[in-house]
Amino acid sequence: MAPYEPEQDTTEADELSAGRRKAVRYVVPLAVAGVAAATIGLVPALATSGDPDLPDITAQELIEKIAASDTEQLSGTVKISTDLGLPSFGSGMTGGFAPGGGDGEGGKDGKSAADPSAKLMELASGTHTLRIAVDGPDKQKLSVLDDAAEYSLIHNGDDVWAYDSASNEAYHSKDGGAHADKNGKGDRKDLPKELPATPKEFAEQALKAAEKSSTSVKVDGSAQVAGRDAYRLVLKPKDSGSTVGQITIAVDEKTGTPLKFTLSPAGGGSAVVDAGFTKVDFGKPSAATFDFEPPKGTKVTEKGDAADKPGHRGEDFKGEGPEGLNVIGEGWTSIAELRIPGGQGLPTSGAGSDEVPQEAAKFLDSLGDKVSGDFGSGTVFKTRLVNALVTDDGTVYAGAVTKDALVKAANAAQ
Structure with missing residues (x-):
């Protein structure tokens, strides 16, 4: 097992900063492009077979390992648990956020029940199981699984499809990846922004925060996640006033890919966010994984339809944020x-x-x-x-x- 490493103080901040910036820039996409850092993974306790004995590594070396990761293809299952401590209002107020929820026939106010800008907001609460497949910057698929329904978001070249099996509705737009860079990022106006869905995306946000503030960074032993050996990178705010207690990122020992992300609150108790793989395969997914044809009878909303006009749900994630922010x-x-x-x-x-x-x-x-x-x-x-x-x-x-x-x-x- 990697030894416990003394916390690195602010004198080492400059050395860590470059690695963090590289990690933020180069960590490879693990989910549908554009579904990246909002607010809010995996069930709190993933099964492990004991802490593996791994070679010693420093925090700086581990951050650089994340930055150097060249993983562009993978598939697997992710579980997300988010506990913000919000009260439950029952299905009458929250039904539209869950797969198979909503109004039965379409979304509210004529909006598509498959519109990703609202549908994926369900990841901000409760526990969810996701299936993920990635083949470079132009092909990604994310499916949110429910007991009797499935919601899928598929990016394949210029096409972005979202499909809600419960309502049998689909949302479609073109040019979904026309302005993407080599890492699958870019101007994807049809996908929700700032909404993490994978350990990598949560880790990316944490490294951004760590880069800009006084942070304790250390390697705290090892773990096994989804059957793979991983190092535990721990980030803790040093400044008073934050509600974040610490963030733990499990980093795959071989590939440098973040496999698990846990955010613990300063007030103690269970994790606020716990996101990680339960199964992962770094092989190339089948090309058919990213093919989609709406089933017969599916109600399809195209970008530019009434439900996608300004003031409707399709506009909620566009722009740079509220005026005067x-x-x-x-x-x-x-x-x-x-x-x-x-x-x-x-x-x-x-x-x-x-x-x-x-x-x-x-x-x-x-x-x-x-x-x-x-x-x-x-x-x-x-x-x-x-x-x-x-x-x-x-x-x-x-x-x-x-x-x-x-x-x-x-x-x-x-």
């Missing part, structure tokens, strides 16, 4: 600041309206903590990882930081 700080303790249109905060229990009934306003009150400061007053809404302060004058401060850090940022912005 400002990022305060960097790395683990960065906070996003933006204004709510209209310059008003959330309704309170005493401010019900036709749009927001008093009962709903009371419910919002019950979910948050009232705070005040130089900025005025507002409400902090908390999960086990991401917290958000909504001020009464309509400004939002959000990040993987503590309530006190949000209040401090709001005060400093005055």
Whole structure:
């Protein structure tokens, strides 16, 4: 087993930074292109056969090993568990996010039930099993499996297909990879952005954060994931105020491919995100894996149809983000600041309206903590990882930081 390595302090940050930047640039795609880092893998405890005895390696060498990975072909099964500590509202409010959920016939408001921009958001909560196949930057397939249904997203050359077996609906667009680079990244306007789905994509985001802030980085022994020997790379924020306790990345000893990602919260308890392979094969997938023809009777929505017009779900992930978005700080303790249109905060229990009934306003009150400061007053809404302060004058401060850090940022912005 690789020995426990003393934490590397800030004097080594420059040496690690170059390796991190290379890792972020060159780690190979493991899932459908464009399904990359939003918010939120594998069941918390994957079966192992004991920690393997591997040659010694430093954190810098392991990061460089990730950067040098040339894996372009693989297939396998990934399990994702995400526990943000959010309350369950029942199928009446969340049915549209699960495979086979939604309205039975199509999505809500005439939107396609197969639209990937909303469908893949289900990965942000609960436990899911994914099947993944990759053959270079132009061929990827990701399938979200349910007990009686399957949702698949297929990128094959210029075509992007999404198919929901429960509703028998499909979503199709052309030029899905026309602007992709050699790593399968690029201007894929038809695929959700910033939504991690594989250990590699989670790891990429973690390395970005580690590059920009004070971070403890070390190799903490070894593990076996999906029958393969792996090193454990551990990242810990040194700055106070972050809700992230530590991130553990299991890196394949032979290929340098991230096999498992675990994010533990600073508050303790079970992992917020646990994502990893249960089965993996680094051989070339069959070409037929990426072929798709809509089954007979399938309702097909083409890009540009009504459900894909501005204001509909197909537009939700386009653009660079909300107008007026400002990022305060960097790395683990960065906070996003933006204004709510209209310059008003959330309704309170005493401010019900036709749009927001008093009962709903009371419910919002019950979910948050009232705070005040130089900025005025507002409400902090908390999960086990991401917290958000909504001020009464309509400004939002959000990040993987503590309530006190949000209040401090709001005060400093005055």
